[in-house]
Amino acid sequence: MSTVVDFPLSNRATRYIEQLSGYEKAIKRVNQDAFHEQINPDGIVNIGVAENILMCDVMTQKMKEIYDQHPIQAEDLxxxxxxxxxxxxxxxADMMGKFVFKVEEKLNPQHFVTFNGAGTIIEQSVCMFCDPGDAVLIPAPMYLAFERDIIKRFGCVLIPVFMPYDKSSNIFVLDMDIVEETLNKARSDGIRVKCFLLTTPSNPLGDIHTEEEIKNLIDFCAKEQLHLISDEVYALSIFDKNQKFTSAAQIVFKDKELNLDYKHVHIIYSLSKDFSLNGFRVGILYSRNEKLIASMRSISPFQSVSRHTQALLTHLLSDHTFIEDYVSENERRLATAYKNVTDILNSYNINYVNAKAGVLLWIDLSEQIKKKMKKQVITGEDEVKFFELMLNDAKVYIPCGDFFKCHHEPGWFRICFTARKSEFMQFAFEKVFKWLSSE
Ligand SMILES: Cc1ncc(COP(=O)(O)O)c(C=O)c1O
Structure with missing residues (x-):
């Protein structure tokens, strides 16, 4: 008779296996039972993950040309x-200076670090700012994977700064008084707050912070001795022509006559979204803080971008004429996809925050929850319950506000309108509404 011998892993491994957030548990299910028209037609329809397939044809063609013109070299090995x-x-540095920061100055390449994804850059830079137990302030609703990036490996603390929803203007407001109150409360609870993480354009809201808001935050963080991380991974996806994106770096460059060195401002960018290159895994950090750059270089062997990928992307990023055309075509296609999805939402009377940039839309299903739960007023628990029912019964994955730490305003959900064709979005909402009208 054979005996089963256990070869225990570390407590850390047990924690990684067992302590999954609501979002991680849900996405595991979605991946195990993903919808496929032929292979798994009863599987889960996913309209929640942030990808942009709109430009895959153009990018694939461009990458094919680069492969053909620049065959692999021995040094790439x-x-x-x-x-x-x-x-x-x-x-x-040249691409970031011209397209993202929009500054005249030639940027120093040594102020940059590239890792395998913006997620890695966030995790690693926060670990350089914070010891375990130190905290990061983040406006909520926030990108749902920040929890994983900040808490999971290095035990830092994430403190949401709740942005109230202003119904009349249909926006979530970043109120500096609430920022200050949240900071003071954390400090009076004995928590050491080390940084503020801003996302502009916002995931999940699709909103853009104004130059004035960012300037106020830069000054506030300087006064309070906080690092400001500006996550700008959707900087080149501004599809509302009336909107202007301002990078925190642009403000830093503008203010150089003040002779401030801005060692507390750090920009994060990625090729995943604006360039439709999620799978290539390229994240970028820009900082003038030598110590941060030195610490990130020191851990870089664990998460570098493959040398061959770097070689290919050097050609891509050096072709500024291509990038110029690519960005404007991407923004045109984003605008069309946004119009298509909002037509669908309007046809179902679903309220949403008007997005201006990015690939995401923040939708309000509170009325649908009220109907399903037969309630006048809903709570966060109702929202999560509704999410689970929609996943199990309607077989549609639309992540709920709880995953985005939107605990102050239950009933909101996030969709991605560029991960699938608009007919697929229509199909997903038909499934949801068919389920809602059942019983
Ligand atoms: C705001 C934000 N930051 C970071 C990331 C991570 O991007 P990457 O694929 O470069 O790791 C995402 C991906 O969805 C995001 O939306």
């Missing part, structure tokens, strides 16, 4: 600077 080769970082 070797190691390079793990934080990014100088060629790659120079191409990154």
């Amino acid at each position: 070797n190691y390079t600077d793990f934080s990014g080769s100088i060629h790659f970082k120079t191409a990154v």
